[in-house]
Amino acid sequence: MKKGILIVISGPSGSGKGTVIKRLMELDRSFVYSVSATTRAPREGEKNGVNYYFIDKDDFRRRIDADMMLEYAEYCGNYYGTPKKEVNENLAKGRSVILEIEVAGAMQIKKKCPDAVLLMITPPDYATLEARLRGRGDNVPEEVIRKRLDTAKVELSHLSEYDYVVVNGDNMVDTAAHDIIGVVEAEKLRVARQSEYTENFFA
Numbered sequence: 001m002k003k004g005i006l007i008v009i010s011g012p013s014g015s016g017k018g019t020v021i022k023r024l025m026e027l028d029r030s031f032v033y034s035v036s037a038t039t040r041a042p043r044e045g046e047k048n049g050v051n052y053y054f055i056d057k058d059d060f061r062r063r064i065d066a067d068m069m070l071e072y073a074e075y076c077g078n079y080y081g082t083p084k085k086e087v088n089e090n091l092a093k094g095r096s097v098i099l100e101i102e103v104a105g106a107m108q109i110k111k112k113c114p115d116a117v118l119l120m121i122t123p124p125d126y127a128t129l130e131a132r133l134r135g136r137g138d139n140v141p142e143e144v145i146r147k148r149l150d151t152a153k154v155e156l157s158h159l160s161e162y163d164y165v166v167v168n169g170d171n172m173v174d175t176a177a178h179d180i181i182g183v184v185e186a187e188k189l190r191v192a193r194q195s196e197y198t199e200n201f202f203a
């Protein structure tokens, strides 16, 4: 059985990453979305075990010590991490697994799992990013917007460490989702992922 592909997707707040991934999962139901663990409080409408596993800091640290996390990072004062077991089980079954994680976690995966595919979803340009973050309304204080913009700058500065960039233009969610499907289809054809074929051809 051929192993599935581990796909890491990052993107700054305002990139539309969540919407693109949601669309991707609708278009191709063969992907498995890895549900992360987090110590942050659930937002309205979020469900335990669906959006995240919501756990407390002691539980999170216990899982780190027990080597149950594939990667983890602290982000805005909370821990976020990928439970190892589910990811490995799905990859072994040949399913491609999506990790929606921030840059520090993505860099850990890059080191630990060299055959993972790292992809960043970005807005078309800085002006669009700013317009999106301001356009969300709900009276977000200026300092919060500035902080999100600064964080986005830091995240985008890691772009060259990723394998692919998918630009998510305004009203282009479908195109971005199809771009990701195209990346994964091409990755499946990599010679390095088809060693069985090259080894058995003349057998």
Ligand code: 5GP
Residues within 6 Å of the ligand: 010, 011, 036, 037, 040, 071, 072, 073, 075, 080, 081, 082, 100, 101, 102, 103, 104, 105, 106
């Ligand atoms: P939010 O609190 O908005 O759901 O997520 C904040 C950030 O944490 C996002 O960039 C999200 O991609 C990232 N994140 C979510 N789950 C994980 C995880 O398991 N590991 C890491 N490193 N980052 C995560």
